[in-house]
Amino acid sequence: MAKIDFPEEVKLLIAHLKRLPGVGPKSAERIAVWLIGKDGDFSNDLAKAMMLSAEMIQACEVCGFFESSGIGCRLCADTQRDAAVICVVEQPTDVLPLERTGAFKGGYHCLGGRIAPLDDITPEDLRIASLVERIADGCVSEVILGVGSDVEGEATANYLSDLLAGKFPDLEITRLAQGLPAGGGLDNADELTLYRALDGRRRL
Amino acid sequence: MAKIDFPEEVKLLIAHLKRLPGVGPKSAERIAVWLIGKDGDFSNDLAKAMMLSAEMIQACEVCGFFESSGIGCRLCADTQRDAAVICVVEQPTDVLPLERTGAFKGGYHCLGGRIAPLDDITPEDLRIASLVERIADGCVSEVILGVGSDVEGEATANYLSDLLAGKFPDLEITRLAQGLPAGGGLDNADELTLYRALDGRRRL
Incomplete structure (x- = not known):
């Protein structure tokens, strides 16, 4: 009985997906199955979007925000x-x-x-x-x-x-100030958050 | 002051990534930043792997397992x-x-x-x-x-x-049998698992 494994193309896809941040081996398999289950259009669209970003987008040399080739950094360009x-x-x-x-x-x-x-x-x-x-x-x-x-x-x-x-x-x-998040009660706040909220208290 | 937003290429990439299973808006942004931060090689490799799978892999008409164009389904081909x-x-x-x-x-x-x-x-x-x-x-x-x-x-x-x-x-x-998973103590098992384990008990 032959050893059953995914086709090479699927193994390659899973190996690449696994390297994405927050994507583990299980998620990589799930995404691969999902991508293959869709007709090819979505895979191709996503692939094109990735190649387009890889080609066109880099970090602005001054501020590090996304900069689009030819257009430049919108943050640095904003004189206001x-x-x-x-x-x-x-x-x-x-x-x-x-x-x-x-x-x-x-x-x-x-x-x-x-x-x-x-x-x-x-x-x-x-x-x-x-x-x-x-x-x-x-x-x-x-x-x-x-x-x-x-x-x-x-x-x-x-x-x-x-x-x-x-x-x-x-x-x-x-x-940035640290303290209670908006909408949070004291019972939901952890010790460190409460400590910092106390420490940074403001006079009203 | 101009409204700051991601360049169109990045927005497109995030919109596509968000549709992957298990990838929410935050993960999509994180993956996009990560992809753009890498040099273009990884994006291009992943894009190619996706397009290759989209082109070459489909579900076997008989059993539904992955089938590679030209090679066919290895499960169905296995006569053993x-x-x-x-x-x-x-x-x-x-x-x-x-x-x-x-x-x-x-x-x-x-x-x-x-x-x-x-x-x-x-x-x-x-x-x-x-x-x-x-x-x-x-x-x-x-x-x-x-x-x-x-x-x-x-x-x-x-x-x-x-x-x-x-x-x-x-x-x-x-x-498939349902019951205690291997290595799990009774204190870690939920009620339904225990109920099923009892229900499906086997004579030794």
């Missing part, structure tokens, strides 16, 4: 933004949620990740040199550290804060 | 398999785990899903007609219902069992 304030975020995808608040009119700087020694991501892997360059160029008065509030986010914020404070003594360095 | 027993599974990906047990030498029949009215999947959407045809063709003496043990799996098993018993009075219809 307040160039004196830069919000430092981990990924380009963090920009849109902040934009949706409507509360921020400054520029952004996407690091491309956060310091995570366990994943072998060191400060050298992040877009920190270009951040220093932007600040050294002149008119930046405040840097908001808009990184996450988990361990790696904290480590990244501390690293950047030390680095920037050392290089630019006059620069104001702030961090 | 016991044609008298068919194990009915939901997806082609369910075949490999069963094969790995080494305990089954018969044929398979992949339904392509399970009956799930909430997802609009009715018996007509499944490969049931070809199953009936295979059994009607003759030499099948046992059908093992190898579908999952969740609600939809149960519904599918019940539907098939009624249908096949009505059409083929001499056919033996069995279902």
